[in-house]
Amino acid sequence: MKKFLWKRAVASAISLICLIILVFFLSRLTGDPTDLFLPETATQEARDNYRRVHGLDQPLVSQFFRYVTDLVQLNFGESVRRAEPAIDPVLRGFAWTLQLATVTMALVTLAAITLGSLAAFHVGGFFDRVATFFSLMGASAPDFWIAIIAIVVFSVGLGWLPTSGTGSVWHWIMPVAVLFIRPFGLILQVVRGSMITALNSAYVKTARAKGVENRPIIFVHALRNALLPVITVIGDQTAAILNGAVIVETIFGFPGVGKLMIDSILQRDFNVILAAIMVTAFAIFILNIMIDLLYAVLDPRIRY
Amino acid sequence: MADHLIEVRNLSVDFHTAQGTVHAVRNVSWHLDKGETLAILGESGSGKSVSASAIMNLIDMPPGEITSGKVLFDGRDLLEMSSSERRKINGSRIAMIFQDPLSHLNPVYTVGWQIAEIMTAHGMPAEKARTRTLELMKRVKIPDAENKIDSYPHQFSGGQRQRLMIAMALALKPDILIADEPTTALDVTVQAQVLSLLEELQEETGMGMLLITHDLGVVAEAADRVVVMNSGEIVETGTANEVYHTPKHPYTKKLISAVPGTGKMTDPLATGIEPILQINGLTKHFGGFVAVDDASLTVLPGETVAIVGESGSGKSTLAKTLLRLEDASSGSALYLGRDLVTMPSDELFALRRDIQMVFQDPTQSLNPRMSVFQIISEAFEIHPDILPKPQWKNRVRELLELVGLEASHMHRHPHQFSGGQRQRIAIARALAMEPKLIICDEAVSALDVSIQAQVIDLLVKLQEELDVSYLFIAHDLPLVRDFAHRVVVMQGGKIVEQGPVAQIFDDPQEDYTKGLMAAGLSPDPEIQADRRRARAELLETTI
Known part of the structure; x- marks a missing residue:
């Protein structure tokens, strides 16, 4: 019984990891949230600042590793639209x-x-x-x-x-x-x-x-x-x-x-x-x- | 006319199917008295179970329809009663047990609950029913009944399950017990125990027993009178002795002559021939369980070696390791000097042609969506070197004729054939490979006695013509007696005894073999009566 639960947990964890990788990179394909969040008239400086605050200026891979590191500590990050944790x-x-x-x-x-x-x-x-x-x-x-x-x-x-x-x-x-x-x-x-x-x-x-x-x-x-x-x-x-x-x-x-x-x-x-x-x-x-x-x-x- | 316990008068039952109306039974009449055992004897499709189903209100209407007749019980016609009145009689006054107790017990409820239910359904308070359940389980000799009462059906052996069914059926002391093939799925030694338990309980309660069976041995052991049925009609009635010794109807005569175990035994083949198969110390583990333990035997060209044993003896596992359907744990099986156990897969592929298998149930082993031609010619497709494509049709025709079917059958599908014909197709399929050894795993067990005899005759004829060897796995001793050159007896994975057929049957050495032989039922009621007396005396002297 215990063994069964363990097996299932491990199998689910593996699929969850694959899912995270897939969704993380796929969602990035939709574009940069900065364009949506800031008004069209925003200065380049404001845009850069926004990207830096949300870590969007980093290469994609390092963004991913930072995300995973946070995730391990059950930190799902901040919502960019709402001033609250994403969770x-x-x-x-x-x-x-x-x-x-x-x-x-x-x-x-x-x-x-x-x-x-x-x-x-x-x-x-x-x-x-x-x-x-x-x-x-x-x-x-x-x-x-x-x-x-x-x-x-x-x-x-x-x-x-x-x-x-x-x-x-x-x-x-x-x-x-x-x-x-x-x-x-x-x-x-x-x-x-x-x-x-x-x-x-x-x-x-x-x-x-x-x-x-x-x-x-x-x-x-x-x-x-x-x-x-x-x-x-x-x-x-x-x-x-x-x-x-x-x-x-x-x-x-x-x-x-x-x-x-x-x-x-x-x-x-x-x-x-x-x-x-x-x-x-x-x-x-x-x-x-x-x-x-x-x-x-x-x-x-x-x-x- | 004197009043009988139950009397069926002129019963006719039709089934309306998509293919038209089937007259399941026509004008069937019989009666049963108190304390008496009446057997209804017949092959599959004879309608032997239909009158019992009518008594128990188990015929689904539609498609079934009772077109005429009465079932008189206690002076009333059961067929005229409302279904709630009949429910009150079912289980309390007339009870029934079935073949294959595993599927007839509900797998998801405890046996204690299921036995108690027959009592609570008829108004007994639950606590009293449970106490009585425990008594009943002890009465039918279930070991450790106090703990086993809360176990599930799959946790019992086949024989125990049938005892539990008997306990359930007899819970309310019914006037009549209907037993539909009660021992067919059981091993011979267990069969003997169950039949003598039924006999004991009948003496205790004085109930009338209706025994539905295809087995003349069971009739000889247990029945006072017999009704013989063939295609829905009663062809003969009489006492068990009369019917066996002086059968009047041609069908009964045919049935009795087809019973195996009375013919001349085959002489062993001359020694000194190089064996086709030599098994040495073959062992197969499943985890910690040893299914086959250090088995050694040989098969000569043109020889029939029978492996007999009860369920769980490892006889089928042994066959599967030879075909590498299971991998052996250790030991060797030399086929013409080459070891089947360790052979690489490409060599094995070529060798598969030489060793073929015929399975127990042709309904399951033949692909229902393939025509007979496709089933047989598939061999040529897999092994292209056997035959060029233009000749396939001719060869399939030859093979069908060889196994006693017609060339025109090749475009039909398996469901259009009877059980015996299907097994012939399976044999033709095996022969298409031109094998030297055919492993028959209970190949005739699912067939009626008269069909069994025909298939065995066919196998003998093919052996004479083609010099093929058979490894014949079976639990049916009389069948083996008539057919095999040599017999190997297995028990609990081990070979306990092997030798020429005459030696094993006439002069068995091991206790297990002796017990197996003694448990077998003779179709002759007089011989069975003698054996019963001998058993009773043995019991008295030991007490």
């Missing part, structure tokens, strides 16, 4: 995104598992038709389009829901609803397929021969076996939202890490971009470990 806005944004991901995925999981299981129990029946409709919709509907249509209908047209922000429960409804659609359709399909296999298995036959009722057969005997592939997909989809539900956050003005990243890229605020990437990467590492541990909880045959 601060990232953690604030991440807290919002984490809440958004948790609420969305909790609802998705509950809904997909219930509907998917019922669909699998009677293939071709009512629940199966409903499930097919939703998963087709989830797979085919572009979220930016739905988000805009939702604003047009519910905010502008009907005036029921606010267009942006996070002030109240009402503010959350549209972002959660739009983010819900795609993972719901996908996970629903996986639950349905996996449950059909489980319900056709030999141990379900045994349970029926024992005189066990339908509800425990579906939700006790079959479901726990069917969940293994499902939690993999749940993990992937959670990671996708944590990585920045960029479009949805931007459209609904939701102050999450996705929106922060887009803003920082446009502003060439390199330290914020890197901090945001590292925080989400760390979160996804934790998420994957949690999924692996959940495997072992669900299936006693899996031991690390």
Whole structure:
């Protein structure tokens, strides 16, 4: 178990290092933040001064080494746009995104598992038709389009829901609803397929021969076996939202890490971009470990 | 008419599939009385399990449809009852155990929970159910039951798992136990133990037992009466003795004559020939586990050497190291003087032509997306020196005819064939390489008895024509008895005994071999009755 965690930590650290190298140099390709930050009329002297203060006058490689040295001491550098350490806005944004991901995925999981299981129990029946409709919709509907249509209908047209922000429960409804659609359709399909296999298995036959009722057969005997592939997909989809539900956050003005990243890229605020990437990467590492541990909880045959 | 414990009357069941309607059983009638064991004997596809599934409400409808018939139990027709009424009967009055207990136990729950569930599902409080579970586990002789109650199915052996299934089924003292191929996946010695446990428990409780099987040995050991089924119909009924000794229907006669283990044993080949394969001190470790321990044996050209042993004896691992599917840890295997164990890979590639393998399950070992022609001619593609391309078609035709198939079969795909035909394709595929040695790993174990006999006949014929040698890995002793020149007995990775077939079967030296021979079941009910008596006497004298 300890060995397993170590292995995973080392493997993740290696990918994180590669990621830092890649993002550090790629982000520099977008240009010099000085041009954006200072007015067009700024003197060359002011520009040089700004570059010196932020270390932008150094060769790229030495900038990188200075960055890494700071990073080892958990110093993510200063934001060039905001007078604060780069990590601060990232953690604030991440807290919002984490809440958004948790609420969305909790609802998705509950809904997909219930509907998917019922669909699998009677293939071709009512629940199966409903499930097919939703998963087709989830797979085919572009979220930016739905988000805009939702604003047009519910905010502008009907005036029921606010267009942006996070002030109240009402503010959350549209972002959660739009983010819900795609993972719901996908996970629903996986639950349905996996449950059909489980319900056709030999141990379900045994349970029926024992005189066990339908509800425990579906939700006790079959479901726990069917969940293994499902939690993999749940993990992937959670990671996708944590990585920045960029479009949805931007459209609904939701102050999450996705929106922060887009803003920082446009502003060439390199330290914020890197901090945001590292925080989400760390979160996804934790998420994957949690999924692996959940495997072992669900299936006693899996031991690390 | 006297009242029976359960009576199936004129039952017909159809399955509506995409390929059309299949009449799974037609007009099947049988009955079972208290304390009696009725066997339903049949090969795969005979419909032998369908009436049991109908009793247990396990037929999925659709695609299944019960088109006629009654199942009378306690004076009522089960088929007329609501599903909640039938649920109350399932498990408490009529219980069932299955083949392959590993897949029939839920892998993610403890066995204690699963046994207790049959009681809680019928209204027993959880605590009482757990106490009773522990009693039951002790009754079916699970060692260390107090601790094992919270273990998971994969932590038990195959025989123990079937005992746990039996404990579960008998928890509520049912009137009827249905056992569907209860010992098919088990080793012979374990099979004998499970059958005698069932017999004991039947005497204790007086339950009626329905035994569904393809194995005449199991019938001879356990059944009072037999119903013989073939393609959905009952062809013969009678006592176990009547059916074995005076079969009336041609199908029953054919089935009984196909049972292996009664023919003449093969004489050993003349000595003094240079062996084709000479294995010396072959050993294979998996970590600290020794799968094959210092195995030595030889195979002569044109000889059949059988390796027999129970599961875990290392017989398959030995075969895999010969083909370098696993690398041996030490020892040597000389094929015509060259060591297979240390041979460099280019030399091995050329040699792969000479040594071919036929696997147990042709459904899995043949690529379902390739046509028969592609499967067989792939050999010529991999080894271009065998045959120029224009002649491939002719050669595939020849090979198919050689294994008893037709030339027109070459454009079909594996799923269009029966199990026996698929194994013939697998043999043709192996023969395409013109091998000198074919390793058959349980090559006929998955086939019905009559098909087994045909495939064995084919292997014998090919050996006579092509002078090929076989290393025949099997757990089925009667089969080996009829087919092998020499027999190697393995246990726990070690070779315990080897010799000419007549010596091993008629005069085994080692205790393990003797036990193995004694555990095998004879298809003759009278012989089995004698053996049972002898066992009982032995038990009394030792007490």
